[in-house]
Amino acid sequence: EAQVTQNPRYLITVTGKKLTVTCSQNMNHEYMSWYRQDPGLGLRQIYYSMNVEVTDKGDVPEGYKVSRKEKRNFPLILESPSPNQTSLYFCASSLKTNLNYGYTFGSGTRLTVV
Amino acid sequence: AQKITQTQPGMFVQEKEAVTLDCTYDTSDPSYGLFWYKQPSSGEMIFLIYQGSYDQQNATEGRYSLNFQKARKSANLVISASQLGDSAMYFCAMREPGGASYDKVIFGPGTSLSVIP
Numbered sequence: 001e002a003q004v005t006q007n008p009r010y011l012i013t014v015t016g017k018k019l020t021v022t023c024s025q026n027m028n029h030e031y032m033s034w035y036r037q038d039p040g041l042g043l044r045q046i047y048y049s050m051n052v053e054v055t056d057k058g059d060v061p062e063g064y065k066v067s068r069k070e071k072r073n074f075p076l077i078l079e080s081p082s083p084n085q086t087s088l089y090f091c092a093s094s095l096k097t098n099l100n101y102g103y104t105f106g107s108g109t110r111l112t113v114v
Numbered sequence: 115a116q117k118i119t120q121t122q123p124g125m126f127v128q129e130k131e132a133v134t135l136d137c138t139y140d141t142s143d144p145s146y147g148l149f150w151y152k153q154p155s156s157g158e159m160i161f162l163i164y165q166g167s168y169d170q171q172n173a174t175e176g177r178y179s180l181n182f183q184k185a186r187k188s189a190n191l192v193i194s195a196s197q198l199g200d201s202a203m204y205f206c207a208m209r210e211p212g213g214a215s216y217d218k219v220i221f222g223p224g225t226s227l228s229v230i231p
Contacts, residue, residue, distance in 0.1 A: 031217060042118075042205055043221040050217050058218060090159060096217065102149045102161035102207075103219070 002027045006091050006106035013081055013113055021076045021109050023091035030096040032074040033058070033103070034066065036087040043090065049074055050096060081113045118206055118222035126228050127196045134181070135191040135225045137206030146210045148189040150180065153203040153224075162204075165189060193227075201229045 004025045013019055025032065033048035035058075045058025049068040063085055065077040074093075078085060088110050092103035117140040127133040139148065150162040165173045165180045173180045181190040193200055203226050209219040 033219065035221070040123075040223055042120075042223040043207075045218060045220060048217065048219075059220065088157070092159075102151070102164055103159070104161075105159035108157050108159075 002104065004091055004093050004104050004106040006089075006109050009107060009109060011109060011111050013111070015082055015113055016080050019078050019081060019111075021078075021089060021091075021111070023074045023076065023106060024072050025074075025093040025104070026072065027093065027095075027104065028071065029093035029104070030071070032068065032091065032093045034064070034074070034076045035090045035092065036060065036085075037090060037108075038087050046076070046089075081111075083113045085111065086113050087111060118208055118220055120206055120222040120225050122225045123223075124226040124228070126230055127193075129198060129229055129231050130195055132192060132194045133196055133227065135193070135204050135206075135227065137189045137191065137222060139187050139189060139206070139208050141187075141208065141210060143210045146208055148180070148182070149207040149209070150178070150189075150191045151205045151207060151221075152200075153205065154199075155202070159205075163191070196229045198229050198231060201227060203227075 007022045030051045034046040035043040037043045044060045046064050047066040049055045090108050091106040094103045119138045146167045148165045152160045163173050163175045163178045165182045172182050177194045179192045203224045205224045206222040
């Protein structure tokens with residue numbers, strides 16, 4: 001089944017404890033992206049990657065890191081999480097050459113930083 | 115700077131009636147794509163419909179159609195014959211595929227639609 005897999009689905013952590021949210025897709029998509037969703041703000045892009053070893057900042061990159069060593073994986077790293085990073089996070093992917101089908105989204109990761 | 119505006123935080127519609135969800139966008143790029151996504155209470159994001167900036171006709175997908183008015187920079191979603199299962203949050207989004215240099219996708223704040231039996 002074609003899908004984007006995020007793990008974990010739920011995470012509660014303490015301020016300053018490094019964490020990684022994994023994202024993997026099995027559709028050979030070039031383009032991958034991370035978003036955070038907060039009430040009233042919609043989804044805001046954190047980072048995106050147009051292909052392996054190519055990453056770029058979205059609108060809210062502060063406090064996050066990403067890497068794209070393989071085409072299928074695009075992990076999101078919070079080196080020192082803070083309470084203002086409590087949010088719902090989505091990973092998404094798409095074919096760069098065909099926009100007509102939009103993104104395929106993962107199921108989301110609800111992160112709470114205390 | 116890119117921007118997506120959805121001016122209706124919440125809307126109600128009677129079952130079987132049609133409803134229009136508003137979306138305006140701002141871009142200086144001549145090539146872009148517009149999308150609508152649905153997010154039910156379960157949380158997943160579901161792609162509904164796509165409109166390219168050079169498409170001559172409005173996009174349609176089943177009960178969904180996109181009313182694209184390029185000069186006004188508006189891309190409203192029309193849902194015909196509303197069903198109870200249409201109750202959800204709806205997001206308008208825009209993508210500017212800038213070739214090798216950039217490729218951002220931004221979302222609006224969303225409209226919460228409630229369908230009344």
